[in-house]
Amino acid sequence: MSDTETHARTQAQPRPSDAGATDAGPIQTGTAPEAGRQLPTNDELTVHYPCKYVPVELLAGFGAGCWPCTYEAHSFEEADQLAHPNLCGYGKSLLAYAMQPDVRVLVLTSCCDVMRRVYDVLRDAGAVDFLWLVDLPHLRGPREVARFRGELRRLADAFAAWSGRAFDLDRALASFVPPVPRVDDRVTLLGAHGPLSLVDTCRDELSLPVENGTCTGWRLVQTPPPTLGRAPHEGSCHVCQDGCEAGIPRGDDLDHFLDWYAGALLNQMPCMRMVDSKARAKLVGAPGQHGVIYHTMKFCDYYGFEYLEAAKESKVPMLKIETDGTRQSAGQLRTRLKAFDETLHGMAEAHEVVTRRRGADGGPTYVLGVDSGSTSTDAVIMDGNERIVASVIVATGAKASRGAQNAIGQVLERAGLREGDLTLRVATGYGREAIPDMDSAITEITCHARGAHFLAPDARTVIDIGGQDSKVIHLDEAGGVLNFVMNDKCAAGTGRFLEATARAMELSMEEFCRVGLEWKRDVKISNMCTVFAESEVVSLVADDTPIADIVHGLDMSVASKTAALAKRVKAEPAYLMTGGVAQNVGVVRALEAVLGSSVATHEDSQLCGAIGAALLGLESLN
Known part of the structure; x- marks a missing residue:
């Protein structure tokens, strides 16, 4: 493949409704379908598959359309009833997918233990008409290719017996999709199974083209050699071909195809299941790549390990995201992706802020920044000289829009201004899209970075x-x-x-922050889960553990968790702490102990996001 072609690409697949028709005649029963279910007709035979090692070209040779399982379930209720609740999110989503009535044929691979579990569950449930598990080798040497060829032949024989269709070499060869030209100036999505919604969200939120390089995204099987297309049919003479003696048959089209195809399919860019996956290092930092979004699945470590190694060496920005097989975190995901996009393009270029002044009469400039958070909504008005004219912090309450209107009203009153005096309004925070009449919305990541640099220029x-x-x-x-x-x-x-833990000890937050500074001995809080930590605190109180020691243990647990996050981004001094917890001196000191460095705070730390939003608005006007 030339350097102008990508090393991997998405296999184009027909939608189930477009599955190719066949002239193989009526389907014959190979294995009896579930009672009450009809075998698919010639033009609706669709094979669903979750793994790039599934032989879709082989199955296309039987006239089947193939459709990747990139599905996110709305609920795991049915999956939890069928299998253990600790099954990974992708395994559960695959079970939910297979239980849909239009999924009749499913071919899996033994890419991990979860896929074997899914196969066992579906086999026992009789959920689909044709279910097959292809056993994948861990290695890719000649013996493994030969064993894999045998696996493919067994699948082909079983599929032919079940469907009543014959293998057609021309149809199989026609299903191969040539490599697409590589797009420079792009972002690569890597890691574990990438559902369509994740890919679509990446492409919606990022300004650069996004290539799907997850283990269900890229599928690159080398182009068949020309001699394969000229393979003689069963029983024909192979005079002068490859040194064969005249009149000796070489076998049927299927055998001839599998002789080549088994190695080509197995020797794609390896997934993390393969013992030798060193070639995957080429996926990060490839020419034209501006950034990497690395996706992992909850309860799955395969790709998490690769991310840790890649992040150490990567010369391009990397963003790690984790999903659980549902769309429950869709809002947070959009925030993180948009912030990553702003990171790639620079803070002054990525956001879209209206650059016209209200009134355009040459009067004073006032920019409003509103940070709509889960607990508080912060508002800042800044003038054209980057001076904070007024600021407020109010409770967000039940509705982000109502909390924002309250904050805007109060900050205008403190500034002695009217709404018409504002030149620009910029929103940030999780509730930014819910605030009406704003000129721009920028992620809190970008705004906090800009605000922090304003408050502490030496902060890194x-x-x-x-x-x-x-x-x-x-x-x-x-x-x-x-x-x-x-x-x-x-x-x-x-x-x-x-x-929550302060309530368990019947302390106000002011008391909680103060008493934690009076600790005498270390107390280990083992649970970070809020619910379990409350129970642990209650038990410690019942054992007469001093309250000050418990609070210090809680402070240290927060600091340890935060330090683990800091390590992931290669954090370095000088540190600036923002947000409401910055007012908790016990947590700040615990962070200093864990990080081994001083951690600064600022009197306006909680306003950091709103300040950054206002500053970015001012920069856009210039």
């Missing part, structure tokens, strides 16, 4: 611990985002975690 790492999430942002000397990581899956290690 921002630690923001808010009400329900925490984030660590690594900055360059100009305040640009080098990398960032967010804990947005649960409230572990956040302000909500501390509030």
Whole structure:
């Protein structure tokens, strides 16, 4: 393959409704279908598959359309009833997918233990008419290719017996899709199974083209050699071909095809299941690649290990995301992807801020920045000289829009301004899209970076611990985002975690922050889950453990979790802590102990996001 072609590409597949028709005649029963279910007709035979090692070209030779399983379930209720709840998210989503009535044929591979479990569950449930598990070798040498060829032949024989169709070499060869030209200036999605919604969200939120390089995205089987297309049919003479003696038959089209195809299919870019996966190092930092989004599945370590190694050596920005097989975190995912896009393009270029002044009469400039968070909504008005005219912090309440309107009203009153005096309005935070009449919305990652650089120009790492999430942002000397990581899956290690444990000890937050400084001995809090930590605190109180020691243990647990996030982005001093938890001196000191460096705070730390939004608005006007 030439350097102008990508080393991998998505296998184009027909949709189920477009599955190719065949002239093989009526389908004969190979194995009896489930009672009450009809075998598919000639033009609706679709094979569903989850893995790039499934032989879709072989199955296309039987006139079957092939459709990848890139599905996210709305609920795992049925999957949990069929299998163990600790099955990974992809395994559960695959079970939910297979239980749909239009999924009649499913071919799996033994790419991991979960796929074997899924096969066992579906086989026992009788969920599909034709179910097959292709056993994959761990190695890719000659003996493994020969064994793999045998696996493919067994599948072909079983599929032919079940469907009543014959293998057609021309149809199989026609199903190969040639490599597409590589697109320079792109972002690569790598890692574990990438559902269509993830790929679509990446392409919606990023300004650069996105190539899907997940293990269900890229599927590159080398182009068949011309001699394969000229393979003689069974029983024909092979005079003078490959040194064969005249009149000796070479076997049928299927055998001839499999002799070549087994090695070509097995020797794609290896997945993490393969023993030798060194070639995957080429996937990060390839020419024209501006960034990498690395996807892992909850409860799966295969690709998590690769990410850790790749992140150490990568010269391009990398963003790690984790999904669980559902769309429950779609909002947070969009935030992280948009922030990554802003990181790639630079803070002053990625956002779309209206550059016209309200009134355009040459009067004073006032820019409003609103940070709509889960717990509080912060608002700042800044003038054209980057001076904070007024600021407020109010409770968000039940609705982000109502909390924002309250904050805007109060900050205007403090500034002595009317709405018409505002030149520009910029929103950030999780609720930014819910605030009406704003001129622009920018992610909190970009805004916190800009605000932190304003408050502490020497800061290289921002630690923001808010009400329900925490984030660590690594900055360059100009305040640009080098990398960032967010804990947005649960409230572990956040302000909500501390509030819940304070309630368990019947302390106000003011008392909680103060008493933690009076500790005498270390107490280990083993649970970061808010619910379990509350129970652990109650047990410690019942054992007469001093309250100050318990609070210090909680502070240290938050600091340890935050330090683990900081390590992932290669954080470095100087540190600036923002967010509401920055007011908790015990947590700040615990962070200093764990990080081995001083951690600064600022009197306006909680306003950091709103300040950054206002500053970015001002920059856009210039």
